[in-house]
Amino acid sequence: MLDVKRNLTTIMDFYELTMAAGYLEEGYEDKISVFDMFFRKIPDGGGFAIMAGLDTFIDAVENLKFTPEDIEYLRGTGVFNERFLDYLSHFELHCNIWAIPEGTPIFPREPIVTVEGPSIECQLLETLLLVTINHQCLVATKANRIVRSAQGRPVMEFGARRAQGYDAAVYGARAAYIGGCSSTSCVMAARDFGIPASGTMAHSWVQMFPSEYEAFKKYAELYPDSCVLLVDTYNVMKSGVPNAIKVFDEVLKPQGKRPVAIRIDSGDIAYLSKKARKMLDAAGYEDCGICASNSLDEYIVRDLILQEAKIDSFGIGENLITAKSDPVFGGVYKLAAVKDGEDYIPKIKVSESAEKLTIPLLKKVWRIYDHYTKKAMADYVTVYDEEVEVGDGLTLFDPFQTWKERTYTNCSAVCLTTPIYEKGKLVYERPTVKEIRERCTVQLENLWEEMRRFEYPHKYYVDLSQKLWDCQHKMLTELSKVTGKSAE
Numbered sequence: 338m339l340d341v342k343r344n345l346t347t348i349m350d351f352y353e354l355t356m357a358a359g360y361l362e363e364g365y366e367d368k369i370s371v372f373d374m375f376f377r378k379i380p381d382g383g384g385f386a387i388m389a390g391l392d393t394f395i396d397a398v399e400n401l402k403f404t405p406e407d408i409e410y411l412r413g414t415g416v417f418n419e420r421f422l423d424y425l426s427h428f429e430l431h432c433n434i435w436a437i438p439e440g441t442p443i444f445p446r447e448p449i450v451t452v453e454g455p456s457i458e459c460q461l462l463e464t465l466l467l468v469t470i471n472h473q474c475l476v477a478t479k480a481n482r483i484v485r486s487a488q489g490r491p492v493m494e495f496g497a498r499r500a501q502g503y504d505a506a507v508y509g510a511r512a513a514y515i516g517g518c519s520s521t522s523c524v525m526a527a528r529d530f531g532i533p534a535s536g537t538m539a540h541s542w543v544q545m546f547p548s549e550y551e552a553f554k555k556y557a558e559l560y561p562d563s564c565v566l567l568v569d570t571y572n573v574m575k576s577g578v579p580n581a582i583k584v585f586d587e588v589l590k591p592q593g594k595r596p597v598a599i600r601i602d603s604g605d606i607a608y609l610s611k612k613a614r615k616m617l618d619a620a621g622y623e624d625c626g627i628c629a630s631n632s633l634d635e636y637i638v639r640d641l642i643l644q645e646a647k648i649d650s651f652g653i654g655e656n657l658i659t660a661k662s663d664p665v666f667g668g669v670y671k672l673a674a675v676k677d678g679e680d681y682i683p684k685i686k687v688s689e690s691a692e693k694l695t696i697p698l699l700k701k702v703w704r705i706y707d708h709y710t711k712k713a714m715a716d717y718v719t720v721y722d723e724e725v726e727v728g729d730g731l732t733l734f735d736p737f738q739t740w741k742e743r744t745y746t747n748c749s750a751v752c753l754t755t756p757i758y759e760k761g762k763l764v765y766e767r768p769t770v771k772e773i774r775e776r777c778t779v780q781l782e783n784l785w786e787e788m789r790r791f792e793y794p795h796k797y798y799v800d801l802s803q804k805l806w807d808c809q810h811k812m813l814t815e816l817s818k819v820t821g822k823s824a825e
């Protein structure tokens with residue numbers, strides 16, 4: 338069993354500890370802060386990203402504890418005083434945490450996770466939260482691009498061997514499944530997350546036997562119900578496919594069994610798949626699938642389909658599991674407010690670029706759906722205590738070009754911000770990975786087709802409520818008076 342109970346508390350950057358120690362020194366331990374995790378750019382210039390990793394983060398939070406060895410190590414650095422070390426050794430979580438559920442399309446600038454609680458606690462969670470959510474959002478988003486390009490053909494995730502480490506393999510497989518992959522070759526991920534396991538054979542199997550024919554024959558005898566043969570070890574057309582057909586005839590046919598597929602892993606996949614298809618059909622194996630693999634990605638998959646390659650499924654590893662084309666999901670964690678009594682004092686991080694400005698205050702994210710088409714029209718970020726009544730129409734404005742307005746009628750607003758922890762207690766009913774994947778499928782159906790394309794996808798609106806925008810701009814105006822710095 339994957340060790341979900343392992344203690345990851347010290348997956349943090351050292352500065353979290355030096356800051357936390359400072360907060361304690363300053364008497365800030367009870368000061369309540371609000372931090373948001375959000376991201377700024379959708380990988381690969383896509384139209385949306387996919388939320389993933391929350392359940393893995395919950396596992397880590399459930400096991401937060403500084404062990405005596407951790408405390409001893411920290412003492413040994415000579416940086417921290419005994420009061421702080423004592424605080425850490427009694428560390429307990431009191432935070433409220435909200436998040437957008439896994440499997441939901443997410444967009445730049447909106448809070449995808451919000452942590453509210455004692456400043457020290459919020460600060461100590463930063464890296465653990467970011468590493469978990471950044472990784473799985475990245476892989477789920479990449480996997481979904483590949484799955485979309487496969488246009489309904491199953492995509493098997495084959496990435497474990499090329500992943501950047503064990504966790505990247507196992508949790509990458511989890512994220513890939515959420516993003517739409519049909520199965521994983523990674524046994525640990527399949528076992529622990531209930532993902533269908535699948536696989537074919539390696540070239541080593543074919544090489545191991547005196548001949549390709551004998552290798553295929555033995556495999557078909559052993560696995561007559563799930564027979565997939567790798568046909569490219571020597572020569573796809575001259576030996577691989579003819580030997581596969583021979584074995585299907587000799588081993589499977591007499592048992593009344595049908596082959597599942599052949600796999601092509603090199604050469605011109607479009608050309609070879611068309612030739613192989615003809616040979617299989619001519620031999621009476623119209624139902625035998627053709628699986629393609631070999632450094633595929635969404636563009637090669639799309640291209641293969643454009644070339645009318647006869648491919649029924651794809652096996653995809655390295656480009657998927659490492660999100661090779663754009664391998665950083667730049668989620669950040671920024672302070673949005675601190676509490677003074679019952680009041681939230683807004684906090685902002687200023688930037689030269691308007692897009693990089695943070696959005697102050699404790700917030701909620703709402704998704705506006707059209708009643709008739711059921712499509713998501715825009716996301717609407719409000720202050721936490723605002724209710725969104727669509728009524729006769731909801732007028733939203735572009736937060737950067739405020740004169741651009743749009744009124745949504747016949748719409749409903751669904752709040753995406755979901756309570757996960759209340760005062761340190763888990764209150765979220767954790768869905769299974771399969772349920773998350775199903776949620777993802779449904780949610781993606783609610784996006785306009787134009788957002789799914791790879792080139793210049795439709796830009797989705799993430800708008801701010803008037804109250805939030807006013808707060809942000811009041812702060813900017815005040816700051817620019819003090820610093821002379823403007824955000825635009």
Ligand SMILES: Nc1ncnc2c1ncn2[C@@H]1O[C@H](COP(=O)(O)OP(=O)(O)OP(=O)(O)O)[C@@H](O)[C@H]1O
Nearest residue numbers: 602603604605606607608630631632633637640641
């Ligand atoms: N018809 C095709 N259209 C576009 N890309 C293709 C097509 N056929 C194969 N490819 C891709 O081209 C690349 C070919 O890789 P490479 O140059 O390593 O050749 P190879 O056939 O795999 O050689 P090797 O036998 O050494 O594995 C792979 O990424 C593969 O997915």
Ligand SMILES: O=P(O)(O)OC[C@H]1O[C@H](OP(=O)(O)OP(=O)(O)O)[C@H](O)[C@@H]1O
Nearest residue numbers: 495539540602630631632633653654655
């Ligand atoms: O190319 P990817 O998208 O990462 O897909 C996985 C690759 O891993 C295997 O190759 P490998 O050479 O590791 O082993 P093999 O002998 O089974 O082909 C498989 O044959 C694929 O080519």
Ligand SMILES: O=C(O)c1cccnc1
Nearest residue numbers: 495522535536537538652
């Ligand atoms: O089962 C397979 O065919 C497989 C698994 C991992 C990597 N490449 C191929």
